[in-house]
Amino acid sequence: MSKKRRVFDIDLPVDDTPPAAAPSRDTKADARRGPMAAAVRETAESLNSRAEIEQKIREENDRLAHEHVRLKKAGLITDLVPLGKIRVSKLIRDRLSEGDDLTELKESIRAIGLSNPIQLEEADDGYFELVQGFRRLSAWREMKDETGDAEKWGHIPATIIAKGEALERLYRRMVDENLVRRDISFGEMAVLARDYAHDPETEAKDVDEAVSVLYESANKQKRSYVRAFAKLLEYLQGAVLYPQIIPRALGLELRKLIEEGLVLPETVIARIKAVPAPRSPEDELAVLQSFVSAAKPAAPKPTKEQKPRVAKTTFRLERSRGAAKVTASQGRLxxxxxCDFSAKDRHALEQALAEFLTKLEE
Known part of the structure; x- marks a missing residue:
């Protein structure tokens, strides 16, 4: 009985040509499997390659997403945001806008652009809440209204921070920016501390605690001034419409006079409200100054005996052309x-005096 042939035994013709380099195992397998098997293998390899590429893309996307979140938390993401998408309702502003002149700020923006973008926090409804930059945003909106150029002024550069940051930290961001600029008044800081303490969303129990939270970066003396102004505004019960224009010395002195009983807050309130409408910042300031001036006793005029003596230095200077008597006092020599000085050449006289004064200042 003859031996049965196996299905895959193939008789190859004898070839006397020297063999070429041995093909790879895959090439041999493709030759044995035929065209269909080769096509299937190529398809599988292509799918594997595509899966590898897609996996790399997903990993890169994940990396970029994490980087975006990191930059946003750090406040380093900047974009052009439509003005209509920005709200200013979340934080009580520390800037009082009455009478605020934005002319210089607008001229600067027109000339060199907005060098310091405003800062926004994302909201859940697709809008943004303003954190920093109330005056910059106000100036930008005014320029859009004045020019009607929505294409140029309809979007404002803004740094976008991730939503969810604690309310206290958002207030600190706003406050610290103005403290650094040093142009915010004690009246404005006091108003913010008062409103912050009364805001049910905050945890401050009273104005003193609000000052400690909001102005932690300020020195102790400045926080003391803010508390004094807050107390003054509390005494005046909202009668003052322009607390931002009250000078530090005037506010501190008026608060002291009220607490010493030398000035009655009810009288100050009545005098302010008696000013004819419309009441200007200067009107209010004049009323407050009048109480401080009236409470201070007039300094008595010094008598002749009480007048301080003016210190003098007198000496005689011997010279070959004649002695000179010199008298020196405050502001006078x-x-x-x-000698007839009027006979001297004016130019020579000026030069001599200039050299003399220069020598004295050395």
């Missing part, structure tokens, strides 16, 4: 010399 007198030289008596037997």
């Amino acid at each position: 007198e030289v008596l010399l037997d």
Whole structure:
């Protein structure tokens, strides 16, 4: 009985040509499997390659997404945001806008652009809440209204921070920016501390605690001034419409006079409200100054005996052309010399005096 042939035994013709380099195992397998098997293998390899590429893309996308979140938390993502998408309702502003002149700020923006973008926090409804930059946003909106150019002024550069940051930190961001600029008044800081303390969303129990939270970066003396202004505004019960224009010395003195009983807050309130409408910042300031001036006793005029003596230095300077008597006092130097100075050449006289004064200042 003859031996049965196996299905895959193939008789190859004898070839006397020297064999070429041995093909790879895959090439041999493709030759044995035929065209269909090769096509299937190529398809599988292509799918594997595509899966590898897609996996790399997903990994890169994940990396970029994490980087975006990191930059946003750090406040380093900047974009052009439509003005209509920005709200200013979440934080009580520390800037009082009455009478605020934005002319210089607008001229600067027109000339060199907005060098410091405003800062926004994302909201859940697709809008943004303003954190920093109330005056910059106000100036930008005014320029859009004045020019009607929505294409140029309809979007404002803004740094976008991730939503969810604690309310206290958002207030600190706003406050610290103005503290650094040093142009915010104690009246404005006091108003913010008062409103912050009364806001049910915050945890401050009273104005003192609000000052400690909001102005932690300020020195102790400045926080003391803010508390004094807050107390003054509390005494005046909202009668003052322009607390931002009250000078530090005036506010501190008026608060002191009220607490010493030398000025009655009810009288100040009545005098302010008696000013005819419309009441200007200067009107209010004049009323407040009048109480401080009236409470201070007039300094008595010094008598002749009480007048302080003016210190003088007198000496005689011997010279070959005649002695000179010199008298020196505060702001005055007198030289008596037997000489007609009016006969001297004016240019020579000016030069001599200039050299003399220069020598004295050395």
